[in-house]
Amino acid sequence: MFKAAVIDGLWKQNPGTIQLLGLCPTLAITTNVINGLSLGLATMFVMMIANSSISPIRRFVPDEVRVPIFILVIAALVTIVDLSIHAFAEPLYKALGIFIPLIVTNCIVLARVESFASKNPTLPSFYDGLFMGLGLCFVLIILGGMREFLGQGTLFSGFDLVFGQSLSGLSINFFDQYSGFLLAILPPGAFLGLAFLIALVNWIDQKN
């Protein structure tokens, strides 16, 4: 059960490269590693609590109105996360901004609730949320890394803005004089980057 959730979430059913759900924030925010990581973690957290709070109440939800009720629960949870981050982690809130409320509309959250948590017990649902979220988080980090490296010639820049001043040394600058590759940073770069990533995943799958 645990092992299946890990394999499905991270590889076989990866939200970013296989299910292709929740692409809007995936493509919009992955201009660098830190943005991808922050949104990935926030989405993962929402998926964990959404899955594990809907699974115990699944018997009380009438089939006809399950989607509105799921949305209601997800929206309430996301609002709580949004308010808490705003209150207790102002810098993180500044960095993520509009993308936290937008987690509500991220298909992958509703998809996992609808296809998994509404049919399975609480613990497996929790694992499912955790590893699906982690799978998406990895894709966001890799895509963010590709775009940041090509677009700005750096990696891990801006970690200090979100996680505190102590991490400012983490930023790597690869070139002294790099004028930037704009395409990688603009939205088309996200589509191209994701396409390469999916191609790579498919290639590895075919080889095995």
Added chain:
Amino acid sequence: MNNFIKKNRIVGRTVLIMVIFGVFFSTILEFVYTNANPIIIKSEAEAKERLLLQVISKDIYNNDLINSFIKIKPNEKLKNKEVIKGYIAKNNNKVTAVILETRAPNGYSGEIKILVGIDTKGYILGTRVIKHQETPGLGDFIDVTKSDWINIFTYSSLKNTSQSEWAVKKDQGKFDYISGATITARAVVKAINESLNFFKENKLEMGIDV
């Protein structure tokens, strides 16, 4: 008939369950909001003061800066659409600097909000972009966390920089810009110039009579 009642019972049950869920989660949200909102207001005020402190130094004032302001009506120079605050820094009740919020409506993607700290003689003490949506990696050099370009305005004034020099170098002005993002730099230079013009015309109301 039996069927009709049965159908309506389902509708009633569904409505009831949705209402229960709605009420339950609204209550939780209300609880979280009442607890989080005071903290949010406090941390926003702190963030604002940190920002104000970046455009003027702490040594030149000793008043409660956040609560020492004049109200500025919408005007052509600062391009504000609602009444905004202009902060007045005082040292032992003598005005030492003002902080104005100016807007560049013509950024590459939308409005750019800039804080400008000006001393009593009209020299810029510091500038910070507080809000923008310029292209990440290209136009966002105006943000001090990305590049220190925004500091080139420090110690400029209407006296040491003529009106035609208030432009980017590409337009025969005095200020550097990043090639490929001229529109952004142009908008910022113009907005800062306008804030100085506003200061010149309104300094009496801010308690400066030099």
